[in-house]
Amino acid sequence: MKSVAIMLVSVVGFLLSFQPAHAKTHYFHNLKGYTLTGEPGNSAKLHTFSAMVVRDGKIAAVGHPDDLLAIYAIPAEQHVDFAGKTVLPGIIDAHGHMLGLGENLVQVDVRDAGSEQEAVAQVVAFAKSEPKDWIVGRGWNQENWDVKQYPTAASLDEYVSDRPVWLSRVDGHAGWANSKALELAGISKDTVSPEGGEIIRDKDGNPTGVLIDNAMALVESKLPATSQASRRQALTAAFEHLVSEGITSVHDAGVGTKTLQVYQQMAAEQQMPVRVYVMLSAADPNLPALLAEGPQTTADDVLAVRSVKVFTDGALGSRGAAMLEPYSDDPHNHGLLVTQPDEIERLYQAIIGHGFQVNIHAIGDRANRIALDTFEQTFATLGGRNLRHRVEHAQIVHPDDIPRFKELNIIASMQPTHATSDKNMAEDRIGKARMQGAYAWQTFLQQGTILAAGSDFPVELSNPFLGVHAAVTRQDRGNQPEGGWYAHESMTLEQALRAFTLDAAYAAGQEQVLGSLEPGKWADFIVLDQDPFAVSSDKLWQADILATYVAGKSVYQRD
Known part of the structure; x- marks a missing residue:
């Protein structure tokens, strides 16, 4: 590990001469600092430091205390002693769902249910204290239950029949309704499944209560409208939760007009403690109309709008991921295309034509191939190759298509905890042969593809150190499986931190202002209770955040 004495180089005089007279300066010292520096990707270097100077919200210098104090005269009352704790750049989650997280914090959460019956019991307990007409929640996953099969409306009806119940699957690509919700949605034996969706039925053709992908809209269109005040409340709850976990920036995947308006209002009022890349x-x-307004970024880099989330397919757990060959455990099923190829092509043309980045959800190998084919066709006719387009998830990719990410300059936006959550079912779904291109982080990194890491919260827990741990060990928190799941695709700790900081910033076109603790960049950083480079890899997920700073200002301090 290379230690840097002081990261000032020849820019010291420049920085000093252009600092405003009223600039607020702080000197942070007695710390163990790590940051990736230089160009994003494989050429980035890990540097260490023991002190840093922050002026007017940005890094002025990092290095050794003696060197910094020789240059900067900073009053003692503006010194902050971190007592030898570890400092890292603020974590950037490159794929999350802010509104979903905030709503999830106030809805029934059945993530930890070990069976259908246990999930129902949690709904019943929640319903007793919930006065609203609808009972809404999220988190069920039949793959974690003792009986690994879809739940039914009947099990909910037994205890809650007078009010509609709607529970999204953990991945957000399936929903579980009771009969009251099905009735309000007009779903019966005669209802035809919509394109890109499926109504699960019993042997007699009756709806069971589970709806896949586009079929979910039949129920969700009947949910009570969300007010702007409720949106703001949810986003505020999400912000408070994320800063406590060391996340200083989020790429919010799939923002509608009304949520964007709340963001814009909160940004104008300086009420966003977390940066959001929309x-x-x-x-x-x-x-x-939004594309016609063009890309936008606030002066303080708190809110940026320059990308569009496009859906190709569903999720692997609900067998909605679009596959080139049938599912190994469902030989008549190839998954679902949520958006048809001709519509994807039309969207690419519109998005790229307005100078926006395309971030396309693709989980199955067919979906990834469609995403790449459409990029190739669009670049040939329209251009736009330099806009740093992304495939969100890139989860199951045919080995022939992996090199195309590099050839087409496509970023792989991937979520490490998906691998450790899916390890109990992925091979059942697609068979061992297709695992060659599944969750293939190291393969992407070795060919020079930029990999931006995230969590996909609230699909997964938002704690980024669960992601760092999964990336490095390919194990769950119980250290299973022994030796790691397809461990040859694991990342080094340095690669994992880069994916959650510098490379994630690059994936948003923000590496000049975010992602590392270098002079001129915003002073977004976190203080940890443990040094990730000094603990065994199985302890990485146990890191606790002591403090979170955004633009040099404390936005979280642990009690």
């Missing part, structure tokens, strides 16, 4: 929702009917 991916507009391709499904928003106002998308043409």
Whole structure:
């Protein structure tokens, strides 16, 4: 590990001469600092430091205390002693769902249920204290239950039949309704499954209560409308939760007009303690007008709008991921295309034509191939190759298509905890042969593809050190499986931290202002209770955040 004495180089005089007279300066010292520096990707270097100077919200210098104090005269009352604790750049989650997280914090959460019956019991307990007409929640996953099969409306009806119940699967690509919700949605034996969706039925053709992908809209269209005040409340709750976990920036995957308006208001009022890089929702009917406004970024880099989230397929757990060959455990099923190829092509043309980045959800190998084919075709006719387009998830990729990410300059936006969550079912779904291109982090990194890491919260828990641990060990928190799951695709600790900081910033076109603790960049950093480079890899997920700073200002301090 290379230690840097002082990262001032020849820019010291420049920085000093252009600092405003009123600039607020702080000197942070007695710390163990780590940051990736230089160009994003494989050429980035890990540097260490023991002190840093922050002026007017940005890094002025990092290095050794003696060197910094020889240059900067900073009053003692502006010194902050970190008592030898570890400092890292603020974590950037490159794929999350802010509104979903905030709502999840106040809805029934059945993530930890070990069976259908246990999930129902949690709903019943929640319903006793919930006065609203609808009972809404999220988190069920039949793959974690003792009986690994879809739940039914009947099990909910036994205890809650007078009010509609709607529970999204943990991945957000399936929903579980009771009969009251099905009735309100007009779903019966005669209802035809919509394109890109499926109504699960019993042997007699009756709806069981589970809806896949686009079929979910049949129920969700009947949910009570969310007010702007409720949106703001949810986003505020999400912000408070994320800063406590060391996350200083989020790429919000799929933002509609009304949520964007709340963000814009909160940014104007300086009420956003977390930076947000917005991916507009391709499904928003106002998308043409939003694209016409062009990419936008606030002066303080708190809010940026320059990308669009497009959906190709569903998720692996619900067998909605679009596959080139049938599912190994469902030989008549190839998954679902949520958006048809001709519509994807139309969206690419519109998005790229307005100078926006395309961030396309693709989980199955067919979906990834469609995403790449459409990029190739669009670049040939329209250009736009330099906009740093991304495939969100890139989860199951045919080995022939992995090199195309590098050839087409496509970023792989991947979520490490998906591997450790999926390890109990992925091979059942697609068979061992197709695992060659699954969760293939190291393969992407070795060919020079930029990998931006995230969590996909609230699909997964938002704690980024669960992601760092999964990336390095390919194990769950119980250290299973022994030796790691397809461990040859694991990342080094340095690669994992880079994916959650510098490379994630690059994936948003923000590496000049975020992602590392270098002079001129915003002073977004976190203080940890443990040094990730000094603990065994199985302890990485146990890191606790002592403090979170955004633009040099404390936004979280642990009690």
